[in-house]
Amino acid sequence: MASEWTEIFHLFLGSRIRPKRYLGGKLDRRPSLRFRAAKAVWQTFQPDSVLSAGRLTRGDFSFLSERLLGDEVKTNCYVRVWRLDDAHCAMTVHMGLYDRRVSSLESTAIRRDVMDLYMLSFDVMAASSLIDGQGLPDLPTMSEKYPVEEFARLVADYSQRIDRIWRSVGGCTVDGLGKLAVWALRNRERVGTFRHGLGPACAAFVYGENELAHALLDDLTSTWEDPGDQVVSDMYDKVREEIETLLEAVKSPTMH
DSSP states (O other): OHHHHHHHHHHHTTOSOOOGGGSSSOGGGHHHHHHHHHHHHHHHHOTTOEEOOOEEETTEEEEEEEEEOSSSEEEEEEEEEEESSSSEEEEEEEEEEEEHHHHHHHHHHHTSOOTTOOSEEEEHHHHHHHHTTOOOOOOOEEESSSHHHHHHHHHHHHHHHHHHHHHTTTSSSHHHHHHHHHHHHHTHHHHTOBOOTTHHHHHHHHTTOHHHHHHHHHHHHHTTOOTTOHHHHHHHHHHHHHHHHHHHHTTSGGGO
């Protein structure tokens, strides 16, 4: 098995080593083999997750690892590995959080269905480092000398970071997800919290953080304030209309 994975990862990293069994009319099998091996390593460390089909190009791959926490709550990890040079690859993992109540509120505010959208995502490395009281480390990389071992080492490190993130909010549970969402929004500048639109503010409202929600709305409107640009001005008006609809929606008795 180790030999099998070594061959697969040499192929991924662009090594000049080409095992005979991949030569001749069998090259179309290489991408699926190397990708399947990488996903198998990830799932070994995250056995409760369900992996997406993902995306594979030359020297670059990504996939989603999703975990259900309840009927309407889930989390995922977006795993990406890409080629830095002929012999090295970098790896990043972003965690996404989903709560159907948040998506429902946002759908109401913008008057279209966004029920499939996650409320936010953040950088796992940055978040775990902040929780640990450490500075952000260098971008994790692996070389081709020991590709299998190094890839597994990176996945193990990320898996431990994910576990520490969840422990900091009491565990990977529905309640923990709400706490983590609020924490990520409060520390958005430091952990790379990302999500366009009203999703973050809707999350803050759903979790009872009204002051945070209004601060997020202020941040959103400030990005569209440019009276000298007609396109931006038109978008600002649209955003303001959506915010007004949102503020009316949160007054509903069902929100309390």
